[in-house]
Amino acid sequence: VDKCFENEDKIYFPDGVKKDEPVVRLKDPWDIPRINELADYILPQLELRLFRTNVLVHGMYCYRTKVGDYNKEHSWLWHYDNHPEEVIKVMIFLTDVDENSGPFEILHREGYKDRPSTRIDYEKWGKHHSRLKEQQVQALINKGYITEKIVGKKGAVTVFDNNNFHRANLCKEKHSDVLVL
Numbered sequence: 001v002d003k004c005f006e007n008e009d010k011i012y013f014p015d016g017v018k019k020d021e022p023v024v025r026l027k028d029p030w031d032i033p034r035i036n037e038l039a040d041y042i043l044p045q046l047e048l049r050l051f052r053t054n055v056l057v058h059g060m061y062c063y064r065t066k067v068g069d070y071n072k073e074h075s076w077l078w079h080y081d082n083h084p085e086e087v088i089k090v091m092i093f094l095t096d097v098d099e100n101s102g103p104f105e106i107l108h109r110e111g112y113k114d115r116p117s118t119r120i121d122y123e124k125w126g127k128h129h130s131r132l133k134e135q136q137v138q139a140l141i142n143k144g145y146i147t148e149k150i151v152g153k154k155g156a157v158t159v160f161d162n163n164n165f166h167r168a169n170l171c172k173e174k175h176s177d178v179l180v181l
């Protein structure tokens with residue numbers, strides 16, 4: 001993965017995104033050596049052990065979060081994604097992720113789904129503002145919500161409903177690489 005990120009031609013910079021953003025994404029994660037082996041291993045495990053049905057991967061992204069003191073905007077703000085209910089994200093750590101390497105963070109309350117999706121299909125969905133203000137976050141914490149940073153060793157897998165509140169965190173000491181299905 002390091003070799004892929006060293007080559008700027010392999011990095012995706014969408015229109016309007018500056019090269020000094022805190023996160024960069026590979027254009028084609030299939031360029032990662034042995035990625036097919038990883039997919040051949042992990043997808044049947046997810047089908048058999050977690051979902052107990054066939055899965056469809058409709059997107060695969062490889063992100064690197066860089067070390068730095070950047071403005072907290074976009075994914076670094078508490079939000080939910082408003083995907084259809086059936087969409088679940090699977091994050092595979094390609095580096096060790098700890099408190100200082102930009103852990104993913106969730107805001108949750110046991111047994112409670114935060115946001116029902118307003119997306120029904122590609123034609124019927126309501127666009128809305130999905131970012132939370134600081135006072136909204138504090139009100140949720142006052143109701144019993146807790147924040148939890150998701151950390152783990154290289155190779156760890158986390159599965160999450162992206163319609164729940166979550167955010168990215170900045171890397172303080174070392175970068176982090178993740179693969180998201």
